[in-house]
Amino acid sequence: MAGIYLHIPFCRQACVYCDFHFSTLHTDKDTMVQALIKEAARRRDYLGTRELKSIYFGGGTPSLLDPAQIQAILDALRKDFEWTASAEICLEANPDDLNEDYIKALAQTEVNRLSIGLQSFKEEDLRLMNRAHSAEESRKCLELARQYGFDNLTVDLIYGIPNQTDEDWLWQLEQIKAYKVPHFSSYALTVEPKTVLAHWVKQGKVEVDESAAARHFKILQDFAQAEGYEQYELSNFCRPGHQAVHNSSYWQGASYLGLGPSAHSYNGRARHWNVANNKLYLKAIHTEDWKPEEEVLSIEDRFNEFVMIRMRLKAGISIKELANWPEYLQDHFWKEANKLIEGGRLQKTEERIFIPGEQRFFSDGLASDLFYLKED
Structure with a gap:
C-alpha cells in the first residue's frame, strides 16, 4: 500500500x-x-x-x-x-x-x-x-x-x-x-x-x-x-x-504521492516534483495544463536508489530480492561488495548482506561504493 x-x-x-x-x-x-x-x-x-x-x-x-x-x-x-x-x-x-x-x-x-x-x-x-x-x-x-x-x-x-x-x-x-x-x-x-x-x-x-x-x-x-x-x-x-x-x-521502495510546493512523488519508475516556490505553486495548481516536473529513472538509477535506501536499513539487502535485478547489475554489485566484505566493512549471511554496526556511520559512503556507474 x-x-x-x-x-x-x-x-x-x-x-x-x-x-x-x-x-x-x-x-x-x-x-x-x-x-x-x-x-x-x-x-x-x-x-x-x-x-x-x-x-x-x-x-x-x-x-x-x-x-x-x-x-x-x-x-x-x-x-x-x-x-x-x-x-x-x-x-x-x-x-x-x-x-x-x-x-x-x-x-x-x-x-x-x-x-x-x-x-x-x-x-x-x-x-x-x-x-x-x-x-x-x-x-x-x-x-x-x-x-x-x-x-x-x-x-x-x-x-x-x-x-x-x-x-x-x-x-x-x-x-x-x-x-x-x-x-x-x-x-x-x-x-x-x-x-x-x-x-x-x-x-x-x-x-x-x-x-x-x-x-x-x-x-x-x-x-x-x-x-x-x-x-x-x-x-x-x-x-x-x-x-x-x-x-x-x-x-522499502513503495510508491508515494507528494503534495505541496517542493514535494516529491515516486511511482516505481519515475520521480515527480513540484516547484519550490509558494506563489508559483499556488498559481500553477489552478492552471488547466499544470503537471509536476518529471524524471524517468533508468534501470541503473532505480538499482542505485534500491542499494542506497536498503543499505541504510539494519536488515540490509535481501539476496533473494537482489536476484530480481538484471544480471549485469548483480555482477557489478557482488564484485564491489566482496571487496568490502573482505575488508570487514560489509557482512553477508545466506539471506542478506548488510553494514555491521561499527561501520554504520559510513553507510551512505559504503552504499555509493556499490553503485553502478556507466562509463562515459
Missing part, C-alpha cells in the same frame, strides 16, 4: 542548518490548504490505488496549521482515497506550537502520531541553531502529548553540534529514556550549502567537527542497545512495535 506526503511550507523562523523549502510569511495558509486539496483531487490516480497505509504532514512546520485545517485536509482526502483506522497519520510539530489548547484540539482529529522537532533539550543548542522553542517547551510538550493520548510519537535530536561534549550528548539521550519516548530519529549536524551555518563555518565563527559526530554516533548506538531501542534504520531507533510506517515505506 502507498502513502501521501503533504508539504506544509511555513516556518516561524529559519534554523541555521536548514535547506528545506519554507516561508516565514503565513498570509497564504488558507489558500495553501485549498491548493493542497485541489492537487490531491487532480492527482488521485497517481498511485494506482486509493488505499493508503500512511499520511504524513511534513515541512516546514505543519503545526503552524490549525487542527481544524489539518482535519479539513484529511476530510478532503477521504473523497479520493481510502484508509483504515490502523493507517499512520503523522504530523510534524514544533514544541512551541504544542501548547495544551493545540494538543487538545489535535487529539480530536485523525492524527494519531506526532513527530516532534525537539533537536535538543539544551537551551544553548537551541539558541545556536535559531530554533523557535525553548528547552522548557521541549520537555513540556512531551508531557502534554502523553496527557492527551499521543503515546505514538517520535522526536528528533541532533548531535555533533559545536561545543557539544560527549557528556552533553549522553545527557540528551538520557532524556529520551526519562520521558519514555518510544521512537526517536537522530542526525548529525550537516553543513548544507547556502545556509547560515555554511556561512558561519566559512567565516570561522563555528566549527562542525566530524570526529565528534562519529563519537556521538557510537555513544548513540551504545545507548540504544543498552536501553532496548532497535536501530532499524541508520538514523531511526524504536521500541518494539514502534517503527515509523510512512518512512519505512520510503525505505
